[in-house]
Amino acid sequence: MGVKVLNSGLSTTIQDLGRPGYFHLGIPMSGAMDQKAMRIANLLVGNPENAAGLEIVFTGPTLRFDEACLIAITGAEMPFKLDGVSQSSWQSIQVEKGQTLEFDYLRAGARCYLSISGGINVPLVLGSRSTYLVGSFGGMHGRPIAAGDILPLGRCDFMASQVGKNLPTKMLPNIGVREIRVLLGLYSYRLTEGSISKFFSEKWVVASEADRMGYRFKGGQALEFVERKAPFGAGSDPSNIVDSSYAYGSIQVPSGTEPIILHRDAVSAGGYFTLGAVISADMDLIAQLQPNTSIQFVSIDMHQALLARAERVAEMKEIRGYISNS
Amino acid sequence: MGSRFTFGGDEHLLVECADEMSMRSFFKSLSAAQLIKKSPLVGLDEINAGNASYLIKFNPDFIKPAELLSEIKKIDRIAENSVPVIETRVVEIPVFYKDPWTHETGMRFRERHQDPTVTDLEYAASLNGYATVEEFINAHHSSPWFVSMVGFVAGCPWLYQMVERQYQIEVPKYLRPRTDTPRHTIGHGGCFACIYAVQGAGGYQMFGVTPVPIFDPLATHSHIDESMVFFRPGDIVKFRAISSHEYDAISADVRDGIFSLKTIPVEFDLREFEENSPNYNRALLDKLDGS
Numbered sequence: 011m012g013v014k015v016l017n018s019g020l021s022t023t024i025q026d027l028g029r030p031g032y033f034h035l036g037i038p039m040s041g042a043m044d045q046k047a048m049r050i051a052n053l054l055v056g057n058p059e060n061a062a063g064l065e066i067v068f069t070g071p072t073l074r075f076d077e078a079c080l081i082a083i084t085g086a087e088m089p090f091k092l093d094g095v096s097q098s099s100w101q102s103i104q105v106e107k108g109q110t111l112e113f114d115y116l117r118a119g120a121r122c123y124l125s126i127s128g129g130i131n132v133p134l135v136l137g138s139r140s141t142y143l144v145g146s147f148g149g150m151h152g153r154p155i156a157a158g159d160i161l162p163l164g165r166c167d168f169m170a171s172q173v174g175k176n177l178p179t180k181m182l183p184n185i186g187v188r189e190i191r192v193l194l195g196l197y198s199y200r201l202t203e204g205s206i207s208k209f210f211s212e213k214w215v216v217a218s219e220a221d222r223m224g225y226r227f228k229g230g231q232a233l234e235f236v237e238r239k240a241p242f243g244a245g246s247d248p249s250n251i252v253d254s255s256y257a258y259g260s261i262q263v264p265s266g267t268e269p270i271i272l273h274r275d276a277v278s279a280g281g282y283f284t285l286g287a288v289i290s291a292d293m294d295l296i297a298q299l300q301p302n303t304s305i306q307f308v309s310i311d312m313h314q315a316l317l318a319r320a321e322r323v324a325e326m327k328e329i330r331g332y333i334s335n336s
Numbered sequence: 337m338g339s340r341f342t343f344g345g346d347e348h349l350l351v352e353c354a355d356e357m358s359m360r361s362f363f364k365s366l367s368a369a370q371l372i373k374k375s376p377l378v379g380l381d382e383i384n385a386g387n388a389s390y391l392i393k394f395n396p397d398f399i400k401p402a403e404l405l406s407e408i409k410k411i412d413r414i415a416e417n418s419v420p421v422i423e424t425r426v427v428e429i430p431v432f433y434k435d436p437w438t439h440e441t442g443m444r445f446r447e448r449h450q451d452p453t454v455t456d457l458e459y460a461a462s463l464n465g466y467a468t469v470e471e472f473i474n475a476h477h478s479s480p481w482f483v484s485m486v487g488f489v490a491g492c493p494w495l496y497q498m499v500e501r502q503y504q505i506e507v508p509k510y511l512r513p514r515t516d517t518p519r520h521t522i523g524h525g526g527c528f529a530c531i532y533a534v535q536g537a538g539g540y541q542m543f544g545v546t547p548v549p550i551f552d553p554l555a556t557h558s559h560i561d562e563s564m565v566f567f568r569p570g571d572i573v574k575f576r577a578i579s580s581h582e583y584d585a586i587s588a589d590v591r592d593g594i595f596s597l598k599t600i601p602v603e604f605d606l607r608e609f610e611e612n613s614p615n616y617n618r619a620l621l622d623k624l625d626g627s
Binding site: 030031032033034035036037135136144145146147152192193195196241242243244245246247250251252253254255256257258259260277278279280281284286287288289290291312315316319323 | 350352355382384401487494508525528563
C-alpha cells in the first residue's frame with residue numbers, strides 16, 4: 011500500500027499548508043512555498059486544502075503507486091508521464107495500482123506540487139505534516155523523501171466525479187511574474203534615500219542560495235547606510251541591529267550587498283537590518299523563481315498591498331467555486 | 337525614548353522599544369507581548385518578543401492595519417509603566433570550554449575570522465582586556481545571564497550578561513558566517529551569548545559546548561516539554577565550567593535518559609537588580625547552590 015519512492019528527486023519534501031504558532035520559539039511555519047499551487051492540487055483530487063502532498067524542486071522524483079488513487083500536479087512546468095504516457099498538469103488524473111510516475115526536466119518555474127487523494131498520512135508534528143529540514147522533524151522523519159521510502163496515504167475512496175477535474179487556462183496562476191511588490195519599512199531608515207530608490211530601480215538576479223529558508227539576490231549595487239554611532243549591542247557593521255524578530259517576507263541585506271527574502275523555513279530572528287517586506291500576495295511568486303532569473307522590486311503602499319491581497323482571495327474563491335461545480 | 341512602530345508587509349507590525357539593548361527595553365517588550373496576548377484583539381496570529389523589540393503577525397482580513405496600530409500604541413504605553421517583576425527560573429548549564437569540536441571548526445573557518453592567528457577564545461579574551469583565556473572563561477561563567485530572546489533556529493537562546501555595561505563581554509561576529517557550527521556550541525556575537533540548538537551555519541565566536549540538549553524534536557528528554565524547545569525569554573542561566581571527563585559523564589546520562597537539569601524557581605525584580613546587581617546576583621546563585 012502507499013506510494014513507493016523509486017528515486018527521490020533533488021529535495022522533495024512532504025508539505026501541507028504549514029505549522030503556524032511556534033515562530034516565537036524559532037520554529038518556522040514551513041508548509042508549501044507556493045500555497046496557491048498546493049491548495050489547487052488538493053482541491054483537484056478532492057482533498058481538504060491543507061492535506062499533505064509533495065513539494066518538488068528543480069528535479070522530480072520517480073514514484074510507484076501501490077494503490078489506486080487520484081493525483082494532481084500543479085505549480086512549475088515540469089512534464090511528467092504515467093507508465094510512459096504524457097499527462098497534463100493542473101488536472102486530476104486517475105492512477106491504477108502499480109503505475110509509475112516520472113518527471114522530465116524543468117521547463118518553467120521552480121516548484122511542483124503533487125497531491126494524492128487521501129493525502130500523505132505521516133504523523134502530525136506540532137499540528138502539521140510539513141517537513142522542517144533544519145529542525146529535522148515533520149514529513150518523512152524530518153528529511154527529504156529518499157529512494158525506498160513508502161509514503162503512507164490517508165483513506166483514498168475518491169469520487170468518480172472527481173476524475174479529470176481541471177482549471178481553465180485563465181484561472182491558472184502566472185508563474186512568470188518578474189515584479190515583486192514590497193512595502194518599505196522595518197529598518198529602512200538605516201538607508202539613504204538615494205540608495206532606496208536605486209534598490210527599486212535595479213535588476214536583481216536570483217543567486218544559487220535560494221531555498222525554503224530564504225532567497226538571495228545579487229547584481230545590484232551595494233546599499234548606502236546613514237551614518238550612526240552603533241547602538242549598544244548592535245555590532246559595528248552598519249547593517250547590524252540589536253538582534254530582533256524577523257518577519258516572513260522581510261528583506262535583509264547583510265553588509266548591504268546581497269538582499270535575502272526570508273521564506274517559510276526562515277530563521278526567526280537575527281542581527282541584520284531589514285528594509286521592508288514582500289507583500290503576502292507575492293510570496294507564492296518567489297517559490298517559482300529559478301536561480302539566475304532577473305527580477306525587479308516594486309515599492310507599493312499598504313492600501314495597494316491590501317488590494318492585492320483581496321484580489322488573491324477572490325481568485326482563490328473563484329477557483330474553489332469552479333472546481334466544486336465542474 | 338518612545339517606541340518606534342513600523343509595518344513589515346501587510347501581515348506584520350514591528351515595535352522597536354529602543355535601538356540599543358538594555359534590561360529595561362527587554363522588560364518592556366516582554367510586558368507588551370504579555371499584555372497583547374491577554375488583550376481581546378482579534379486577528380493576531382503570533383507575537384515574537386525579544387531583546388529590545390516585539391513583532392506581531394496579524395491577519396489583515398480580521399483587523400485593519402491602522403486599527404491594530406492604534407491599539408498596539410495604547411498597549412505599548414501601558415507596558416512602559418508595567419512593574420518589572422517576573423516569575424522565572426534559574427537554570428545551571430554545564431559548559432566544556434576549550435573543547436576539541438569548536439576548536440576544530442574554528443580552525444576550519446579561520447580565513448573568515450578577524451584574526452586567523454589566534455583562537456576565538458584567545459581573540460575574545462584579549463579584546464575584552466583579559467590577560468589569559470582562563471580569566472576570560474572565569475568571567476564568562478561567574479555571573480548569570482538573562483535569556484532575552486529565543487529563536488533563530490529551533491529554540492536558540494540569546495543571553496544577556498547580568499553585569500554592568502562596562503563589564504559585559506563584547507565581540508564582533510565572524511567577518512563572514514561559517515557554514516558549520518557544532519550542535520550545542522556556546523557562542524558570542526555583539527553583547528549576546530547564544531547556544532546553538534542544532535548543528536548549522538553561524539557567525540558567533542565559539543567558546544565551548546554544553547552536553548545538555550535544548551531542542552527535542554523526538555520528545556526523548558524529560559526537561560523539555562511538548563513545544564520541543566527548552567528556553568523561554570526571562571530564564572536566567574548560570575554556566576558552570578566542566579572537564580572533558582564530566583562532559584562525557586553528562587552525555588552518557590543524557591543518552592540513558594537519567595539526566596536532570598539543576599533548576600530553581602525565582603522571582604526576578606529588575607528594580608532591585610538595578611540597585612545592586614552584584615549582591616542581587618549573589619543571592620540568586622546562592623539559592624541555586626543551596627538547592
